[in-house]
Amino acid sequence: MRSFENDERGDDGTNRDPPVDPEPESSVEPASIAVDGVSRSFGDLPVLENVSLTVDPGEFVGFVGPNGAGKTTLLRLISGALEPDSGTVTVDGVDVHDVPSKRSSQLVSVVPQDTTLSFSFPVRDVVEMGRHPHRSRFSGPTPEDRTVVERALERTRTAELADRPIDEVSGGQRQRVVLARAIAQATPVMLLDEPTASLDVNHQLETLELVRELVAEGRTVCAAIHDLELAARYCDRLVMLADGEVYRNGRPADVLTGESLSDVFDATATVTRNPITGTETVTAFPNDARVGNHSEDESDRRVSVHVLGTGRTAAGVVARLATAGEWVDVSVGPVTSGDTAAETARSLEIDRLEVAPFESLSPADLTAFEDRVRNADATVVTESVVDSDGTGTRRLLESVETMADAVVIATRAEDDTSREGPIASPERERGVMATPETVLEAIRNALESDRDSARSVVDFDSSETSSSSSDGDSGSGVSAESSND
Numbered sequence: 456m457r458s459f460e461n462d463e464r465g466d467d468g469t470n471r472d473p474p475v476d477p478e479p480e481s482s483v484e485p486a487s488i489a490v491d492g493v494s495r496s497f498g499d500l501p502v503l504e505n506v507s508l509t510v511d512p513g514e515f516v517g518f519v520g521p522n523g524a525g526k527t528t529l530l531r532l533i534s535g536a537l538e539p540d541s542g543t544v545t546v547d548g549v550d551v552h553d554v555p556s557k558r559s560s561q562l563v564s565v566v567p568q569d570t571t572l573s574f575s576f577p578v579r580d581v582v583e584m585g586r587h588p589h590r591s592r593f594s595g596p597t598p599e600d601r602t603v604v605e606r607a608l609e610r611t612r613t614a615e616l617a618d619r620p621i622d623e624v625s626g627g628q629r630q631r632v633v634l635a636r637a638i639a640q641a642t643p644v645m646l647l648d649e650p651t652a653s654l655d656v657n658h659q660l661e662t663l664e665l666v667r668e669l670v671a672e673g674r675t676v677c678a679a680i681h682d683l684e685l686a687a688r689y690c691d692r693l694v695m696l697a698d699g700e701v702y703r704n705g706r707p708a709d710v711l712t713g714e715s716l717s718d719v720f721d722a723t724a725t726v727t728r729n730p731i732t733g734t735e736t737v738t739a740f741p742n743d744a745r746v747g748n749h750s751e752d753e754s755d756r757r758v759s760v761h762v763l764g765t766g767r768t769a770a771g772v773v774a775r776l777a778t779a780g781e782w783v784d785v786s787v788g789p790v791t792s793g794d795t796a797a798e799t800a801r802s803l804e805i806d807r808l809e810v811a812p813f814e815s816l817s818p819a820d821l822t823a824f825e826d827r828v829r830n831a832d833a834t835v836v837t838e839s840v841v842d843s844d845g846t847g848t849r850r851l852l853e854s855v856e857t858m859a860d861a862v863v864i865a866t867r868a869e870d871d872t873s874r875e876g877p878i879a880s881p882e883r884e885r886g887v888m889a890t891p892e893t894v895l896e897a898i899r900n901a902l903e904s905d906r907d908s909a910r911s912v913v914d915f916d917s918s919e920t921s922s923s924s925s926d927g928d929s930g931s932g933v934s935a936e937s938s939n940d
């Protein structure tokens with residue numbers, strides 16, 4: 456590996472090294488990290504207990520977990536800034552707590568969560584500080600140092616800020632300047648604590664793309680990242696911390712699951728694959744999002760709901776019903792494998808009638824669908840299904856028409872609600888954003904109004920509160936009427 460020990464310079468401060476590499480900071484040799492049985496408390500508060508993990512050379516590992524899980528503490532232990540109560544941390548085989556800080560600074564650079572600096576140096580000087588571990592105390596910057604600094608400024612798109620005082624740039628700009636300083640430090644290991652926290656979406660992506668470039672050049676990177684989707688998209692591996700321990704450690708798809716998010720974040724979440732990035736997308740709801748006016752007595756009574764629809768609207772209905780509590784039994788289908796609604800149901804382990812793409816419904820599928828509709832207390836049909844002209848869909852709607860106890864039509868704000876499908880919709884009131892409360896209230900209204908053929912409409916995903924429905928169902932955004940005509 457490149458030897459920082461031998462980074463000696465002459466008394467005049469000039470560099471006696473070979474000619475300057477145009478991208479000298481990219482020449483670091485990869486190094487591994489080994490955290491072995493590390494524990495750390497603050498006073499009486501045990502924060503990390505017997506944590507062990509390894510990070511391979513040239514790997515990008517994300518630390519995820521709820522607030523206070525110990526991500527920052529773990530990063531500080533790896534950097535050598537914080538002593539463990541027990542256990543060891545080695546970087547490239549060197550115990551970071553057993554070497555002078557100059558040596559650990561040659562191995563590990565840090566972008567902290569709080570990038571506030573207590574001085575007013577120009578941005579270029581701040582980045583240049585990253586070179587200090589490579590210089591003797593009294594030597595000034597070498598041509599190589601200057602090249603590395605300019606390159607780091609360019610790579611983080613902070614070159615245009617180079618002459619401005621650090622305390623006069625924005626928080627997001629400062630975060631990129633501190634990243635530039637870490638890049639200039641040219642260490643084989645980089646530790647980033649929430650590197651995208653203050654950044655706009657464009658700079659978030661640019662920063663993480665840059666981190667991937669740095670990893671491709673051989674750096675080993677660990678980053679605490681709250682944004683689970685960005686973590687899944689950019690990290691090779693995720694370490695999920697909870698209660699001071701490593702709860703899961705593995706590929707993003709294995710770490711981010713409905714079960715782990717429920718256990719660790721106390722949230723009910725659907726984890727689906729983003730069709731564009733091909734990585735995990737997380738949609739979370741607080742655990743047990745109880746329906747507001749749902750009494751204890753009612754919770755004893757289970758309500759079964761079948762959802763007919765595809766895409767985002769059906770996925771939203773399914774997720775919201777599933778998170779309303781255990782007293783709602785949800786099923787969905789037919790849905791095409793890979794559809795958002797199918798993926799959502801899969802990740803929430805909801806009963807679903809799934810069919811292969813481009814295959815027409817078999818008689819067995821139709822029978823299975825009809826059984827579910829017949830046995831459900833209510834069937835939710837999404838607006839696009841109601842409006843569909845497809846022969847297969849109309850066949851399903853006929854079954855709903857004849858077999859469902861109660862029907863709730865879920866609309867989206869942007870849908871054209873003027874058309875009417877075979878299920879005659881009553882006055883389609885605009886409503887509040889659909890929550891488990893509004894969907895379930897619609898179901899309850901439908902069930903109560905006329906169990907034989909109740910029709911109800913809930914306006915899904917509208918953020919506008921509108922006039923109440925004609926039956927005086929004020930503010931709920933839900934209307935229900937009997938269509939016993």
Ligand SMILES: Nc1ncnc2c1ncn2[C@@H]1O[C@H](COP(=O)(O)OP(=O)(O)OP(=O)(O)O)[C@@H](O)[C@H]1O
Nearest residue numbers: 497500502520521522523524525526527528529679
């Ligand atoms: N210097 C300290 N003194 C006392 N307690 C501390 C100190 N640093 C951290 N803690 C405590 O240790 C726990 C873990 O904190 P840490 O910052 O490591 O969590 P985190 O996972 O990074 O959280 P967040 O996601 O909120 O940044 C918290 O309860 C915190 O209050």
